Amino acid sequence: MSPLDLLVVAPLVFMVLSLLAGGWQRSLLALAIATMAALSVWLMTLDPGTAHVVGGWELPLGVLLRADGLAQMLVPAVTLTAGLTGLYALHQFAPESHASNAQTAAFWPLYYLMWSAANAAFLTTDLFNLYVTLEMASIAAVAMAAMGSVRAALRYLLIALLGSIFYLLGVALILSRYGTVDVTLLAGMAEADFATALALALMTGGLLVKAALFPLHGWLPPAHAAAPAPASALLSGLVVKIGFVITVRLWFEGLAAAATPAGLHVLGGIGALAILFGSLQAIRQESLKALVAYSTVAQIGYLFLAFPLIAGAGHAWAGLSFHAVAHMIAKAAMFLAAGLMLKAAAGPRIADLAGLARAMPLTVTAFGLAAVSLMGLPPSGGFSAKFLLVDAALRQGQAIHAAVMLIGGLLAAVYLFRPLAVAFSGSETPVVPPKAPSMVAAPLALALAALLLGFAGGPLADLATGGAPATVAPEPLPALEDTVETASEDEQ
């Protein structure tokens, strides 16, 4: 056994156990967190590029699991996010809680299913296997969304199915053209012909739906805003990243041959529009959770905006990986904090949050720290990510992309400081005693992690670029390096 298998299989085992656990969910979760944390540490110590064929079947028959830098960053981040969200959910979906029994019984299997799907999606390189993870994640996500609003969940289900169909069509095309669906094998074989380009377009279209990239984001805000807080945290943190990571695998590794600069620029342009559109929508929201959900639409934009920057000078690949991790952690923190704030507030609207900074200082702190990372202000993981991306954009002369990212940060400040300002208003609110310490601690710990990420930029960037696909500039050189040699030497 290798940690790669276990990271996928263990959550499935916990899923089965959770169906049988009854009143033992707490112990089961503790066991799951300990196991997954240990496996994640093991994963991080592996050499980048370490791969493992499941069950001993060689490629192209078998299924390859691989630990590259992106997976080595994302899987531990999933462990952190899912683990802490689980601790929070214990008090919302406990047998003695006010949640209905059906919800309590349903949440935990779905939770572990989603965990497994996320790990599998980040580790596997098999396009069909990736399809399975997409479906696993979609099933869990739709069911969790249904806990809040069945209507939003149905809409989500229909759109997710549509996305799957497109993706599957593309996979079929690839299989008939190349006889394999393994990304690492495809990387050596793929050609820039029409069939490949069509397959790439079909799969990308399907994946963009899953990743909720503007203008295919319509399903996300209602579903994420209506779901219970821990479910929203997982939906915004984990699920949308799956579609994104598969897109990355296709465009920069498996089908990189067919990924034309024009195509990359189209994706980048859509990403830029997503940033602006999502931010402007977030500014218009009156409900707190809808605001946070639209913020996800905007933040997804950064991930795709980075696409045309990957191959050029700078550290866009590291910036992209950072952004995926920082957004996962910070957004989960923000949804969890928002859940607590809304429970204490008079209503779901932002105006109802008055006085909460005094009533629940730790929770508002968590919200504020997560906001710092999402706005991309220092010191935070979000800042490191945006910094590397803006730096790369400017080095490559993409001034418009740089400007969009900076404006996106300002717009994020506009919508995120609004709930904070309301929370700071009034000063005579009584202090709300926390219901359970771990419920307060979970968002705070996640937000602090997002902040601390900003201090570990150097080592983490090394980790992210380890085993990065060949399309990523291996040793990024500063622009104008021939004219100012001394400067670039200093930098090294």
Place this chain on the structure above:
Amino acid sequence: MTAFLPLALLTLPLVAALISFALPDTRAAWRDATNIIFALVKLVLVGFLLLQAQGGVDFEWRYEFLPGHDFVLRVDAIALLFVTLSTFLWLIATIYAIAYFERGPNLARFFGFFNLCVLSATGVAISGTAITFFSFYELLTLATWPLVVHKGDEKSLTAGRVYLTYTLAGSAAFLAGILWLKALVGPLEFAAPPDLSPVPTLTLILIFVLLIGGLGVKAALLPFHGWLPQAMAAPAPVSALLHAVAVVKAGAYGILRVVHDIYGAGTVADLGLGLPLAFLASATILYGSLRAVMQNDIKKRLAYSTVSQVSYIVLGASLAGPIAAVGALVHLVHQGIMKITLFMCAGALANRLHIKAVTELDGAGRLMPVTMASFTIGALGMIGVPPVAGFISKWYLGSGGLEAGDAWVIAVLAGSSLLNSAYFLPLLYRAWLLPPQGDHAPVAELTGGWNRMLVLPAAVTALASLGAGLFASFPFSPLEWVSLIVDAGYLR
């Protein structure tokens, strides 16, 4: 070991902040003690650094926080000047703030952010690269916002919103500027200016505008000064710190760094940028003074006075030549101690006598003689009456203007002094020569712990500004120190 001393300068306020956040209001006495003790310890540390610096030792701490980007803390002579000022004034302002609020609500939060604000100001001072500077500059924005909205009423929230709008937009421009320049010439260390010759002139000018425009927001340069008078909604200790060492000084200090460390005074002059900047600073000086004359609210009048006075520093920085540089640097210190005196006095008057408007000042000199005496010294210094410190600044700025061949500077200074008299002398006249209006009894300023702590800090800084002028030619006076820095080749 000495490499960690710069880090210790930041750790002390950080720990004080965390302790302040953690202690509940029932432990207010502990919190007060912690704050004062940490401020004292930091002062001792700064004293030690000063002695070391006499021996020509520079302290540096370096850490690669992102690939190709070093996070550098460097305590050089000019940084030490700013750090000493901020540490001294932090101690004073802490004592004052404790007495000002006594046992009001939400003080754990207040002192926590107060300390974070000091951390950021210290970080701004000892930043060794443009990126490091930006990080602390932005942190300063975040740490001061909760202080500005501290009261939680509509006026404070509006002020907070305006403050964020201006400063975040400014920092985005600044970040764009440094990343753009960095993409062209490599890392921007605050040591010797990089070789800018490969960069086209127009690009250099554009970047300069971005940088100075971004920093000019916090330095309240025309036309970006609008936030400062509004920020008066904050409590008096916050205004005192904001105007003396924290926010506006960070902007002015940044402009000094850009002109002398990133571009180099020679390049700025060659590009023809020095004179426009000097004109802008002069316009701000006169405009701020004119607006100050029109204000009836004392704090607003002081705020517009800050708009005017901070631009003296910018004026000195933009004129070529060592004498003007001495004037700029020494005014950084002098304006700090004089302005904090004025704000602490205004706060004491509002707190004890509910005097907020100029027209209510009648007879205040009889009711609070010590406070009004301190205020008088500060006001005379601002006007430039010898031997108070402000005179020294104006003398050097004027001589610097003559040396640089810009005799019009004398006219600006004279005009400003005239206007300064026009907005300060009526206050002094009303306070000392008119009879009290209401039936206020004289305040026992020197009996009772709270009263003493409220009144004496201003007296100390008033004496300091008198001393800085009287003993300007003695060793360790701000002027002597600044002259040493400039003689050592800095700011040439």
